[in-house]
Amino acid sequence: xxxxxxxxAIVGFGFVLAAAIPGSAAIKGDYIEARSADVYxxxxxxxxxxxxxxxxxxxxxxVSQGDWKxxxxxxxxxxxxxxxxxxxxxxxxxxxxAEAVLIVDQRANSAQRLALQEFAASMAGKLLNHVVxxxxxxxxxxxxxxxxxxxxxxxxxxxxxxxxxxxCQGDDKCGNEVVYYPPxxxxxxxxxxxxxxxxxxxxxxxxxxxxxxxxxxxxxxxxLPSAS
Numbered sequence: 453x454x455x456x457x458x459x460x461a462i463v464g465f466g467f468v469l470a471a472a473i474p475g476s477a478a479i480k481g482d483y484i485e486a487r488s489a490d491v492y493x494x495x496x497x498x499x500x501x502x503x504x505x506x507x508x509x510x511x512x513x514x515v516s517q518g519d520w521k522x523x524x525x526x527x528x529x530x531x532x533x534x535x536x537x538x539x540x541x542x543x544x545x546x547x548x549x550a551e552a553v554l555i556v557d558q559r560a561n562s563a564q565r566l567a568l569q570e571f572a573a574s575m576a577g578k579l580l581n582h583v584v585x586x587x588x589x590x591x592x593x594x595x596x597x598x599x600x601x602x603x604x605x606x607x608x609x610x611x612x613x614x615x616x617x618x619x620c621q622g623d624d625k626c627g628n629e630v631v632y633y634p635p636x637x638x639x640x641x642x643x644x645x646x647x648x649x650x651x652x653x654x655x656x657x658x659x660x661x662x663x664x665x666x667x668x669x670x671x672x673x674x675x676l677p678s679a680s
Contacts, residue, residue, distance in 0.1 A: 478518050478519065478676075478677050479515060479517070479518025479519065479520060479525065479571070479674075479675075479676060479677075480515070480516055480517055480518055480640075480673065480674060480675040480676075481513060481514050481515040481516040481517070481518070481673065481674060482513070482514045482516065482593055482595050482604075482671075482672075482673060482674075483511075483512065483513050483514075483635075483637070483639055483642070483670070483671070483672050483673060483674050484510075484511075484512050484593060484595070484604050484606050484614055484616070484669065484670070484671050484672075485509065485510065485511045485512070485635055485636060485637070485669060485670045485671075486509065486510045486614045486616070486647050486650035486663070486668055486669045487506055487508070487509045487540060487541075487633070487636075487668045487669070488505045488506055488507065488508040488509070488661065488663055488666075488668065489501045489502070489505045489506030489539060489540075489541075489633070489666075489668060490632070490666055490667045490668050491541075491631065491632060491633040491634075491644055491667065491668055491669070491670065492619060492623075492629055492630070492631055492632065492644035492667040493625075493629055493630075493632050493667055494625065494626040494627075494628040494629050494630070494632075495628070495630075495632065496626060496628075497625065497626065498632045498633075501539070502539045502542050503538065503539055503542070503545070504539075505539070506538075506539035506540055506541070506542070506633075507535060507536040507537065507538055507539055507540065507547065508534065508535055508536070508652075508659070508661055508663075509533075509534045509536070509540055509579075509636060510531065510532070510533050510534075510606075510612055510614060510650055510652060511531070511532045511534070511572075511576060511579075511636060511637065512529060512530070512531040512532070512591070512593055512606050512608070512612075512614070513529060513530055513571070513572065513575065513674060514527075514528070514529040514591065514593040515527065515528055515529070515571075519567075520567040520568075520570060520571045521567060521570070523563050523564055523566075523567040524564070525560075525564060525567060525568060525571065527559075528557040528559060528560050528564060528568060528591075529557045529568075529591035529592075529593055529608075530554065530555065530556050530557065530568040530569070530571070530572050530591070531554070531555040531591060531606070531608045531611075531612050532552050532553070532554055532555075532572055532576060532579065532580060533552060533553045533554075533555070533611075533612060533652050533654065533657065534550050534551070534552045534579050534580075535550065535551050535552075535657040535658075535659060536548065536549075536550040536579075537549055537550060540633070540636060541632075541633035541634070541636075548578055548581075549581075549582060550578070550579055550581070550582065551582050551583075551584050551656075551657055552579060552580050552582065552583050552584065553583070553584060553585045553586075553587065553652075553654055553655075553656040553657055554569060554572065554580070554583055554585070554586045554587070555586075555587045555588070555589050555591065555608045555609070555611055555612060555654075556568050556569065556586065556587070556588050556589075557588070557589075557590070557591045558588040558589055558590050558591075558609075559590075560588075565588070569583075569586070575637045575638065575674070576636065576637055579636060584656045584657070585654075585655065585656030587609075587611060587654065589608045589609030589610075589611055590607075590608070590609055591606075591607070591608045591609075592605070592606070592607045592608075593605070593606045595671055600617075600618055601618065601643055601671065602616060602617055602618030602619060602643055602644075602645035602646070602671055603616060603617050603618055603645075604616045604645065604669075604671045610653065611652065611653055611654040612651065612652055612653075612654070613649065613650065613651050614647070614649070614650040614651075614669065615647075615648040615649050615650075616645040616646060616647055616648060616669045616671060617645065617646050617648060618643075618645060618646070619644060619645060619646050619667065620646075623646055623667055629667075631644055635670045635672070637674070638674070638676070639670075639672045639673065639674050640672070640673050640674060640675040640676075641672045641673045642670045642671070642672030642673075643670065643671055643672060644667065644669065644670055645667075645669040645670065645671050646665075646666070646667055646669070647663060647664070647665070647666045647667070647668045647669045648664065648665070649662065649663065649664045649665075650662075650663050650668075650669070651663070
């Protein structure tokens with residue numbers, strides 16, 4: 453019974469996000485995000501991390517169907533790796549300026565690479581105002597279905613890797629956990645997930661990382677009108 457309530461509360465969060473997205477979608481696909489601070493947590497744990505961690509994030513989109521400004525992006529992906537000035541999502545301190553590295557799908561042609569970058573910039577806003585490096589790599593993003601919806605894997609060449617699993621009752625630490633930080637981008641559905649590992653091993657941000665064992669991810673879907 454406790455587990456059922458726990459899962460229902462998280463699913464409800466996804467439904468709230470869905471209500472904010474237009475019904476007629478021209479571009480849609482899968483999304484994953486991993487942060488260096490817990491996003492599903494109790495306020496006491498969040499207060500212990502704010503200002504110390506949470507300034508790093510990896511965001512990735514894989515288009516299942518759709519176009520951007522007339523350019524088809526079917527099956528292509530893009531990854532944004534962000535190093536911010538402060539904890540992302542902290543309502544009391546601005547995380548900007550932030551720097552970002554973009555990794556575009558190496559299968560994309562020149563027009564598609566530009567469209568992918570414009571799409572990501574539109575979705576992430578200020579997070580991608582200062583792109584310091586653009587790479588091309590094979591991108592694979594897979595999301596599990598059903599009860600294992602929180603299980604996902606992202607691989608972008610040898611630069612980025614994220615692996616998550618669904619949250620379960622044993623992940624509670626204080627019994628007062630909530631979705632403390634929402635996703636960094638607009639989504640039609642999102643579920644917090646447990647990060648088994650997330651790593652960035654690229655250049656451009658003067659930092660690399662390998663985070664393990666945190667309640668710091670979101671997996672979900674985006675669905676929105678295409679840009680004209």
